[in-house]
Amino acid sequence: MSGMEVFQDSNERHRLTVQNRLLKQYERPVLSRLISGRTGLRVLDVGCNDGSKTAEWFSCGNVERVVGLEYHEELAAEARRCHGNGKFVFMPCDVESEDFPERLCRAMEQWKIEAFDLLYLSFVLMHLENPALLLKKLRRFLAPGGQIIVVEANDSASKLEPDPHCLLKGFLDILSCDPYGGDRQCGKTVPELLKKSGYGNISVESMTVDAREGEVRKKHDIFESFFSYLPQDLAVLRQKEADDSRLRDSRKWIESNYGELRKLVLSERAVISMGISIVTASGE
Numbered sequence: 001m002s003g004m005e006v007f008q009d010s011n012e013r014h015r016l017t018v019q020n021r022l023l024k025q026y027e028r029p030v031l032s033r034l035i036s037g038r039t040g041l042r043v044l045d046v047g048c049n050d051g052s053k054t055a056e057w058f059s060c061g062n063v064e065r066v067v068g069l070e071y072h073e074e075l076a077a078e079a080r081r082c083h084g085n086g087k088f089v090f091m092p093c094d095v096e097s098e099d100f101p102e103r104l105c106r107a108m109e110q111w112k113i114e115a116f117d118l119l120y121l122s123f124v125l126m127h128l129e130n131p132a133l134l135l136k137k138l139r140r141f142l143a144p145g146g147q148i149i150v151v152e153a154n155d156s157a158s159k160l161e162p163d164p165h166c167l168l169k170g171f172l173d174i175l176s177c178d179p180y181g182g183d184r185q186c187g188k189t190v191p192e193l194l195k196k197s198g199y200g201n202i203s204v205e206s207m208t209v210d211a212r213e214g215e216v217r218k219k220h221d222i223f224e225s226f227f228s229y230l231p232q233d234l235a236v237l238r239q240k241e242a243d244d245s246r247l248r249d250s251r252k253w254i255e256s257n258y259g260e261l262r263k264l265v266l267s268e269r270a271v272i273s274m275g276i277s278i279v280t281a282s283g284e
């Protein structure tokens with residue numbers, strides 16, 4: 001499995017469903033504020049996967065047109081099949097390819113969309129070679145008064161109590177080297193990336209997803225969203241272990257500690273925060 005193929009995997013798509021259920025309570029108030037009282041809005045969702053989050057987030061009446069861009073043709077086709085209609089369109093597209101702006105321009109002409117009132121990027125910048133370049137290119141597609149909303153992981157803000165043997169740190173250290181995990185500190189750099197790319201009125205809306213004592217269902221969703229995929233990634237990478245002692249050590253660490261970490265996270269009295277940054281900005 002290559003770095004990009006992971007996004008078509010059924011486990012990954014199930015994980016995204018749980019992650020989106022978890023994030024709804026954090027993203028909804030921000031989105032509502034940006035779109036309430038406005039009508040005829042045009043939205044661009046970059047890295048939309050199978051379009052299920054796109055359809056759920058932007059089905060409200062304030063939004064008139066939604067364009068989803070997705071690297072994988074199969075995922076874009078599935079998004080089109082399940083959610084495509086006069087309002088939602090989905091296009092396979094590598095947003096890091098050189099001709100991306102021209103391709104998007106041509107598609108917008110065809111769909112009679114002049115510009116977007118909202119650019120939405122959720123867990124995609126962390127997987128790009130050059131996120132600042134994409135942000136710069138996207139700015140020209142914003143309508144006057146338009147806004148961008150970026151959601152990204154920031155593991156440096158993650159905390160777990162109690163955690164007497166620092167298992168969370170051990171886990172996140174391994175995750176930071178997972179070739180499928182992307183840049184796990186991306187959320188921390190988003191405000192600076194937006195500033196460098198010419199955006200203004202940058203606002204950090206939320207920094208962590210939290211579960212307190214007793215919030216057991218939420219802790220299950222947090223574990224599924226942010227912890228479940230590392231053992232799967234390491235299993236996929238197993239054939240490379242012969243040449244990579246760090247991979248071997250990581251798998252051994254996971255075999256010895258993953259169960260205990262799971263127990264700690266899911267325990268009634270655990271207090272956990274996972275770093276997820278939600279940042280908004282305007283095009284000016």
Ligand SMILES: C[S@@+](CC[C@H](N)C(=O)[O-])C[C@H]1O[C@@H](n2cnc3c(N)ncnc32)[C@H](O)[C@@H]1O
Nearest residue numbers: 007016047049070071093094095096122123124
């Ligand atoms: C972690 S998933 C997030 C999906 C969705 N935005 C969400 O939050 O549930 C990242 C998505 O971005 C897509 N992606 C990554 N690099 C891309 C690129 N260069 N061009 C277009 N899509 C890309 C992946 O294929 C994947 O579907």
